[in-house]
Every structure is written in structure tokens, then in C-alpha cells.
């Protein structure tokens with residue numbers, strides 16, 4: 001007799017279940033998907049021992065009739081697709097017809113369901129997939145799936161489950177994802193009788209973000225709206241100052257399904273280029289709507305990955321949408337003592353945001369600062385001046401007349417102070433939609449400022465609407481020089497300054513080799529070199545933008561970087577340019593006069609992203625008067 005045998009049905013089911021049901025969170029995911037597919041507007045998840053002992057999902061969806069309730073527990077039984085062709089036009093979250101059968105195979109499951117027009121509902125119970133009872137019951141419209149004693153018949157799997165705290169966190173993550181992509185549906189999570197999360201139905205994703213992650217993050221979120229060539233991108237990205245060390249607040253949805261996709265994620269991160277410090281990751285909640293025929297979600301049993309047909313095009317669209325949003329908005333961080341204190345106390349609990357707190361905080365935010373409007377007076381200095389008159393960077397960047405007008409207009413129209421940042425942002429977005437030419441102007445992103453002076457020879461201090469701003473003098477110039485040089489470099493038109501008497505450089509044998517090898521790149525960066533004897537070179541030109549620095553110092557620095565970053569030229573160039581900008585900028589400890597400050601800020605105003613240095617450190621920080629008032633017990 002041969003040695004191959006067909007496996008019994010029960011074993012097949014257990015094997016298949018392994019693909020879908022890895023841990024309680026996978027069950028929560030499948031059941032929430034089913035509830036959403038059934039049109040539920042309220043979903044309650046109840047867990048005991050992180051779902052290991054009991055996991056119950058109750059919804060108010062359309063329910064099932066008796067016959068369907070039985071079929072639902074069978075493998076490959078689904079109401080969502082009919083043929084293989086349907087696999088390429090999926091409009092539901094489920095379609096494989098495997099979840100309930102898989103869950104039932106490894107637990108004690110009961111299904112109670114009632115349809116709207118029926119007088120009674122129906123309940124079936126199964127143990128390890130075998131039906132043990134079925135009966136008519138009185139129930140409310142919707143479906144309750146109760147899963148007990150998970151993995152009771154697969155002890156090896158049970159052993160692999162992590163601690164309750166870890167399993168619970170996975171469950172919370174799943175609920176957060178679906179709550180974010182379905183703001184109209186209300187979600188609740190109870191664990192061992194305690195309510196951990198309550199997100200009531202809301203009309204707007206930003207409100208959902210506030211109720212799940214707090215008002216502060218919601219306030220710092222910028223709306224992304226873009227539609228091009230059938231690629232629709234909607235959602236929110238957080239201002240750079242909200243970036244995190246981890247990627248847990250990066251959420252991507254494709255056709256309402258939460259997915260991982262490293263290419264799209266990278267496109268978003270790339271769009272934050274030069275706005276974030278290294279090892280910091282942007283926060284984003286982005287939903288893509290793509291033609292269902294152009295994606296394949298059937299590449300992973302848990303449907304958490306998606307293959308996008310025109311991935312490159314989609315990534316470019318995402319990159320553009322995110323970059324445009326960042327360029328259009330005010331990215332100045334505000335010091336918010338109250339919410340920092342709150343955030344600190346919240347960290348002590350688990351990272352689930354209590355709605356009450358968020359709501360409370362939100363209310364405080366809206367209470368406005370009407371008294372503290374910056375009156376446009378003669379001292380209101382941030383009126384961009386003609387950079388030619390202003391000083392030494394003579395050859396560049398005179399401000400076009402139109403932009404001057406725009407700025408003046410802004411100066412005479414203070415922002416409505418009672419408006420919350422979120423509302424102001426929203427309004428700005430609407431205005432932008434209406435006025436496309438204004439939108440494309442990279443200027444006018446700084447608020448009107450009245451310079452008060454320099455503090456500790458390090459910061460400029462200025463008054464603005466509703467607060468005081470502190471500006472780091474070094475990083476202002478770093479950003480200005482970086483952008484100015486980058487533009488020339490990208491256009492292959494680096495302005496150079498000819499050194500009257502070329503500087504002679506003596507180099508080591510290693511440096512000499514490097515210089516020969518990288519001569520072309522050095523020239524692109526603005527350094528023209530000629531051999532001079534055996535181990536010497538004459539430096540003929542240096543890039544004008546960095547003209548302040550000693551030429552020799554500059555070149556040695558460049559060579560050192562080239563040597564360090566041998567693998568990637570692109571990265572080396574970036575590091576070189578950033579370092580040169582750093583070297584050529586005023587330092588902490590340098591005295592800067594008010595006219596010099598004005599000039600620097602006028603130059604900053606010309607930048608595309610005048611909010612961070614090229615390494616992502618903030619340039620400007622605002623201290624709202626509100627916060628001062630609180631500290632002085634004025635409110």
C-alpha cells in the first residue's frame with residue numbers, strides 16, 4: 001500500500017485555520033470586517049483575558065437568515081463573490097469565505113443573528129467546528145459572534161500566544177485601524193469589563209483622530225486631498241513635529257482596507273525629506289481609492305497586503321500629494337504646556353486615549369486668544385524686503401511684486417484669532433482649492449512678526465498673533481542656504497565664486513586619489529580644481545552660496561564626507577550640502593542685529609519649507625499667550 005493518504009476534514013480545517021487565525025487580534029479583524037461588510041453602524045468588541053478566554057463582537061448589521069447562518073460556518077462559503085472574475089473587482093472587505101469556518105475550527109463559537117424584518121433570530125453553537133446546538137432565539141437586529149477558549153484543540157498554537165498585555169495591544173491596533181477608516185461607524189472596546197475605547201460615529205476623520213489619539217495630534221494634522229488619473233488620495237498627515245520613533249501611527253488604507261505597502265509608505269516618508277530628524281517617522285492616515293481591477297488583495301491569507309498594478313504611478317501621486325500639503329501649510333510648532341502635561345500623564349496609562357480628556361482639551365483650544373492680535377504697525381517687520389538692498393547675497397532672489405502684495409495683504413488681515421488651528425487649517429484648505437495660483441506660490445508662509453530682539457545670542461524673539469515666537473538663528477540660515485544651493489544644484493547651475501588667487505591645497509595620497517576620482521562631482525558642487533605639482537591642487541572656484549567659509553576648510557570637509565559616504569553618491573551629496581549649509585550659517589553665540597534678523601527672515605520667507613533645518617530640527621517655535629496666561633494664573 002502507498003504511503004500517501006488524504007487527510008481527514010478536521011485536520012484540513014485546522015491547517016487552514018492556522019493561516020487565518022494566528023492570535024485573538026486576527027479574529028477581531030475578521031469579525032469587524034464581517035460586521036462592516038454587513039453595513040453595521042455600531043460595533044462592540046468585548047474581550048476577556050485579551051480574547052484568549054472570550055472574544056465577542058456584536059454588530060447592528062443586516063444579519064443572516066437561518067440557512068445562511070449555517071452556511072456561514074462552512075469553509076469557502078461566502079455571499080461576497082460568485083466567480084473567479086469577481087476576485088478582480090472586490091468591493092467588500094471579506095471574500096474568501098474562510099474566516100468563520102477557520103475560527104470555529106479552533107474554538108467554541110456561537111453565532112446569534114437576526115434580520116430586520118424577521119420576528120425571531122437564530123443561534124448556532126459549534127465546538128471545534130462541529131455544530132452542537134441550533135435554535136431560534138429572540139435577538140436584536142444584527143449579529144453576535146462569540147468565541148470562547150481559543151485554540152483549546154491546538155495546544156501548540158495556544159503556547160505561542162503572548163502575554164495578555166501584548167495580545168490586547170494587537171487587538172487595540174486592529175480596532176484603531178478600522179475605526180480610522182470607518183468614521184461613520186461607532187466602535188467600542190471592553191476588556192475584562194472595563195471600557196478601553198469608545199469612538200462614537202463622527203462625520204470627519206479628524207474627529208476620529210481626536211477621539212482615538214488626542215486633540216493635539218488632530219490639531220497638528222493636515223488634510224490631504226488629491227485626485228489624478230483615477231488615483232484618489234484622502235486623509236491626514238501630521239506636521240513634522242509629531243513624528244515618532246516608531247511607525248505605529250502610519251496607516252495606509254487601500255479601498256478601505258488597512259494594508260502594509262512599503263513602497264507607498266516610503267513615498268510618504270520621502271515627501272517629508274529634510275523636515276524630519278533621522279530615525280523619526282512621519283505620522284499619517286491615508287486612504288487610497290483605486291480601481292478594484294488595478295489591485296490584487298488576494299496575495300495574503302490575512303489580506304493585509306495588496307499588489308498595486310501601477311505602483312510607481314501611485315507612489316508618485318502619493319509623494320506629490322503629501323509634499324504639496326506640507327508646502328502649503330504653516331508647520332510652526334507651538335509650545336503647549338497644558339497638553340504636554342496631559343501627554344505625560346497619559347503616557348503613564350496605556351496608550352489608549354480617553355475621549356473625555358481629548359474632548360476637554362479640544363474645548364480649551366477653541367477658546368481663542370482674541371485679545372492678542374498682532375496689530376500691523378510700523379514695527380511689524382516681516383515685510384519681505386528686496387533682498388538686493390538687504391545685503392551680501394546680492395545676485396539672488398528679488399521678491400516679485402505680486403508676492404509683496406500678497407504679504408502686505410496678509411499683514412493687514414490678521415488671522416481670526418478665535419478660530420482653532422484645525423478650523424483655520426480647514427479654511428485655508430478651502431481657500432486653496434478656490435485659488436490655485438495662490439496655492440502654487442511658495443511664499444508667505446511665515447506669520448507676521450514683530451522682532452523684539454536676540455536672546456542669549458542664539459534665538460530671535462518676536463511677537464506674533466496670539467503669541468511669542470522663538471527662532472533659532474543658526475537653523476534659519478541653514479535652511480535658507482540649503483534650499484538656495486539645492487535649487488542651483490538640481491538645475492545644474494551652481495553659482496561659483498572665482499578665487500582671485502587660487503588656494504593651494506596639499507593633500508594626502510588618499511585624498512589625491514579621491515580628488516581625481518570625484519573631480520566631476522566636485523565640479524558640480526562648485527569646486528574647480530587643477531593639479532599643481534605632485535600632491536597639490538589649486539582650488540579655483542567655490543560655490544557662492546557658501547562663500548563665507550574658508551575655502552580650504554570647506555573642501556576638506558567635502559572630501560571627508562565623500563570618503564565617509566562612499567556607497568551612495570546621492571546620499572553623499574545630500575550630506576555635503578547639509579554640512580556646507582551648516583558651516584556657512586551664523587552660529588549660536590554670534591551677535592545678530594535687528595536689520596540682519598530682518599534680512600535673514602526675509603530670506604527664510606522665500607523658502608519652500610521654512611520650518612525646519614535640513615536635518616529636521618524646528619526653526620520657529622510659538623509660545624501661545626494662552627499658555628503664558630495659564631502660568632501667570634490669568635485664566
Ligand SMILES: Nc1ncnc2c1ncn2[C@@H]1O[C@H](COP(=O)(O)OP(=O)(O)O)[C@@H](O)[C@H]1O
Pocket residue numbers: 030034035038059061062063064072073077078079080093094095096097098099100101142143
Ligand atoms: N456579522 C455578520 N453579519 C452578517 N453576515 C455575516 C456576518 N459575518 C459573516 N456573515 C456572512 O457569512 C459569510 C461568511 O463569512 P466569512 O467566513 O467571514 O467569509 P467572507 O467574509 O470572506 O465572505 C459572509 O459572506 C456573510 O454573508
Ligand SMILES: [Mg+2]
Pocket residue numbers: 030033034093094095097099100
Ligand atoms: Mg469575512
